[in-house]
Amino acid sequence: MQHSSKMNTSDQLMLTAIDLMSEKGYNGVSTKEIAEKAGFSEKTLFRHFGNKRNILATAFNRFHYGPEMDSIFFDQIKWNLKADLQLISATYQGNMDRNRKLIKISQKMETDEHNELKKLTHDYPRQLKKYLTQYFSEMIRQKKVIQTDPEIQARMFLVMNYGAFMHGLETSLPEKDFISESVQLFTRGLSP
Amino acid sequence: MQHSSKMNTSDQLMLTAIDLMSEKGYNGVSTKEIAEKAGFSEKTLFRHFGNKRNILATAFNRFHYGPEMDSIFFDQIKWNLKADLQLISATYQGNMDRNRKLIKISQKMETDEHNELKKLTHDYPRQLKKYLTQYFSEMIRQKKVIQTDPEIQARMFLVMNYGAFMHGLETSLPEKDFISESVQLFTRGLSP
DNA sequence: AATGATAGTCAGTACTTACTGTCATAATGA
DNA sequence: TCATTATGACAGTAAGTACTGACTATCATT
Numbered sequence A, B: 001m002q003h004s005s006k007m008n009t010s011d012q013l014m015l016t017a018i019d020l021m022s023e024k025g026y027n028g029v030s031t032k033e034i035a036e037k038a039g040f041s042e043k044t045l046f047r048h049f050g051n052k053r054n055i056l057a058t059a060f061n062r063f064h065y066g067p068e069m070d071s072i073f074f075d076q077i078k079w080n081l082k083a084d085l086q087l088i089s090a091t092y093q094g095n096m097d098r099n100r101k102l103i104k105i106s107q108k109m110e111t112d113e114h115n116e117l118k119k120l121t122h123d124y125p126r127q128l129k130k131y132l133t134q135y136f137s138e139m140i141r142q143k144k145v146i147q148t149d150p151e152i153q154a155r156m157f158l159v160m161n162y163g164a165f166m167h168g169l170e171t172s173l174p175e176k177d178f179i180s181e182s183v184q185l186f187t188r189g190l191s192p
Numbered sequence C: 001a002a003t004g005a006t007a008g009t010c011a012g013t014a015c016t017t018a019c020t021g022t023c024a025t026a027a028t029g030a
Numbered sequence D: 001t002c003a004t005t006a007t008g009a010c011a012g013t014a015a016g017t018a019c020t021g022a023c024t025a026t027c028a029t030t
Helices: A009-024 A031-038 A042-049 A052-063 A069-076 A081-098 A100-107 A118-141 A150-171 A178-190 B009-024 B031-038 B042-049 B052-063 B069-076 B081-098 B100-107 B118-141 B150-171 B178-190
Strands: none
Touching: A009 A031, A009 A042, A009 A052, A009 A100, A031 A042, A031 A052, A042 A052, A052 A100, A069 A081, A069 A118, A081 A100, A081 A118, A081 A150, A081 A178, A100 A118, A100 A150, A118 A150, A118 B150, A150 A178, A150 B118, A150 B150, A150 B178, A178 B150, A178 B178, B009 B031, B009 B042, B009 B052, B009 B100, B031 B042, B031 B052, B042 B052, B052 B100, B069 B081, B069 B118, B081 B100, B081 B118, B081 B150, B081 B178, B100 B118, B100 B150, B118 B150, B150 B178
16 A cells, blocks of 8 residues: 555546646546556555546546636736736746646547546637727727737737647647747837 | 549548548547548558558558648748748748648657657658748848847747647637737747 | 545446458469 | 459457445544
């Protein structure tokens, strides 16, 4: 028995499942492998979770990080393009990084799979896009940004951040200077 | 027997495998399912390919589209930032779109999996980045682009195009106006 | 000591999967 | 017509997988 005294059985099983599934996908990992790697018997795994599916669902609910954009758009925006985009980008990347393993699992799932993991790659970004569109709209009104379609700019900003994150995920290399340089580009490209 | 008279057995099997694997991942599709969906017996599938792995390897060799960037960077560049970026972006997106199913399969594979599919997501982009870095370097020399790190700008351009492609892949929605708008942004952001 | 909670071992069930061998049939081309 | 090629059906092998039941052992608490 090699159990850590700081973490309970369920957590250990779930974290191990997340690790393994993010590498091999849901179908590529057996309940036996999860249990062994976590240091428990397969029987114990089933006692705690009932079935394989429930390991992932419970792990998601337990360990994912929700979006942190509400407080930003309501409390921290300074209406300075550069500073704001810096903050938004840093927050987005930080949040995505914290969820990176769950995102990887989601990616490797069946395309038509309907599960909560999709929140990370669909619902949250959609919400962020809405906020960002409103932000650009107001910046245009204040004439701090050139006259342009706010929704398109929001999409561009998100797509660039998303691409940087995904690229980093696949190469396991951090995107050095990405945030400051991308914000520079957007600031130069959008300032009147 | 419902065989199309225009396509041979191997091709039908391989294209079916690509379709199914791009939806469900390699591990999520059985040889039985591939054969049935293609309208052949499982026995026939094994006659043609020997084992499951070889279906995918052969399909990749048969159906993937290689990078088309050589001719662009050697023959079609006009040394006009907007026109060039438009061409590069359109070519990149077109190429990625043609490979979209194989890219999806690659994504769903084990992270440490070493296979030819990685060419699409690693080797080709790396090559493109090299060309693009050289392009920006020369544009800087000609003073058609502001003084900046050419490699970083190349990375940014790629990351944005990559993000747009991946986002379109996941949402099954084309990124409307992406190319023209992103090229606008880069042109405004990089022009002296 | 008795009890409850938790975990492990073992054997098993039912099903799935990749793959194989054998035989029969149909289609095609010379 | 005949030989060759390609395919299907069927039965099977060996291994893997998710999951279950029964039983045992250990530890903490009362």
